[in-house]
Amino acid sequence: MKLDATDLRYITSDEFRVLTAVEMGSKNHEVVPLSLIVQISGLRNGGVNKLVGSLAKRNLISKVQNAKYDGYRLTYGGYDYLAMRALSKRDSMHSVGNQIGVGKESDIYVVADSEGNEMVLKLHRLGRVSFRAIKEKRDYLGKRKSASWMYMSRLAAQKEWAFMKILHEHDFPVPRPIDQARHTLLMEFIDAYPLRQISEVPHPGKLYSTLMDIIVRFAHAGLIHGDYNEFNILIRRDSGEPVIIDFPQMVSTSHENAEWYFNRDVECIRTFFRRRFRYESTLYPRFKKTMEESSEGPGFQLDVMVEASGFGRKEMKVLEEVSLCSKTARAQPYIYF
Numbered sequence: 001m002k003l004d005a006t007d008l009r010y011i012t013s014d015e016f017r018v019l020t021a022v023e024m025g026s027k028n029h030e031v032v033p034l035s036l037i038v039q040i041s042g043l044r045n046g047g048v049n050k051l052v053g054s055l056a057k058r059n060l061i062s063k064v065q066n067a068k069y070d071g072y073r074l075t076y077g078g079y080d081y082l083a084m085r086a087l088s089k090r091d092s093m094h095s096v097g098n099q100i101g102v103g104k105e106s107d108i109y110v111v112a113d114s115e116g117n118e119m120v121l122k123l124h125r126l127g128r129v130s131f132r133a134i135k136e137k138r139d140y141l142g143k144r145k146s147a148s149w150m151y152m153s154r155l156a157a158q159k160e161w162a163f164m165k166i167l168h169e170h171d172f173p174v175p176r177p178i179d180q181a182r183h184t185l186l187m188e189f190i191d192a193y194p195l196r197q198i199s200e201v202p203h204p205g206k207l208y209s210t211l212m213d214i215i216v217r218f219a220h221a222g223l224i225h226g227d228y229n230e231f232n233i234l235i236r237r238d239s240g241e242p243v244i245i246d247f248p249q250m251v252s253t254s255h256e257n258a259e260w261y262f263n264r265d266v267e268c269i270r271t272f273f274r275r276r277f278r279y280e281s282t283l284y285p286r287f288k289k290t291m292e293e294s295s296e297g298p299g300f301q302l303d304v305m306v307e308a309s310g311f312g313r314k315e316m317k318v319l320e321e322v323s324l325c326s327k328t329a330r331a332q333p334y335i336y337f
């Protein structure tokens, strides 16, 4: 999806009021009736009629003809706009550049602050593949069901923000988190290539053990990455050092399937190194042993700290369900074993 940076500047304040009214209305309406938009925005009826037309033309909202009533729905474009506006109001970001990635469930853009410093904006897109599956099965969102894709994408961004912050504070090799709004996350731009694109490294054994050490450090801090593969490991262009990204699926080492997640992360690296660099080692971390030698004690449990920071167990569970569903609903982009 194309982000239109010019829209950031040229929306009128009345259009903004109407757009916000549609967002608020969609918290408990799948399709927000025009009368509710009028009511929330506090603008005149005739005025709102014109404004919804111009917002719909710019794809920030879309008109939906319903069996019961006609109304409007916020689009991803509209949600993107609201998030970017919030970030630019806070002076976190100023302009939008090129798209550099289309992930499984996100879009990645290079953006800049007012001084031209480059950053990365990650827009979460949960629901692009997965939500249809989950909607049919689950009802735990209750009344919020109508706003589900917005809600789930926001949860994913909040979770990623919470983890990235705490990992960065504890000197893990992750991008520096800068700001978070709605379903988006602003972070440091890493001048790097994904490991996936790299055909040769000077010392495969050294990189291999660095990557395994990071898995062990994660586990000693109570965490498992959960998607530790060549797509989510960036290799810095200058130093060749790895930087780990993509945290919405992180799990605690006290999770019931922790060992399985841990082993999968380890296996991903072993398999990749065998195939790509013809490198194999008998040394690799085992879950039980890693947990036994965990020496930091309860004062250094990052999973507990993340929870204390406001991203609770309930939210974690909701996201986990979605990612499980999405894993079965889509074709796997890579093979684990």
Ligand code: ADP
Residues within 6 Å of the ligand: 100, 101, 102, 103, 104, 105, 106, 107, 108, 120, 122, 175, 187, 188, 189, 190, 191, 192, 194, 231, 232, 245, 246, 247
């Ligand atoms: P997804 O959850 O959709 O897989 P990722 O966070 O893994 O999204 O990002 C997708 C791609 O975007 C990465 O493989 C990488 O190429 C690029 N990318 C993400 N974050 C950064 C960053 N901070 N700096 C540079 N490139 C990044």
Ligand code: MG
Residues within 6 Å of the ligand: 103, 104, 231, 232, 246
């Ligand atoms: Mg990724």
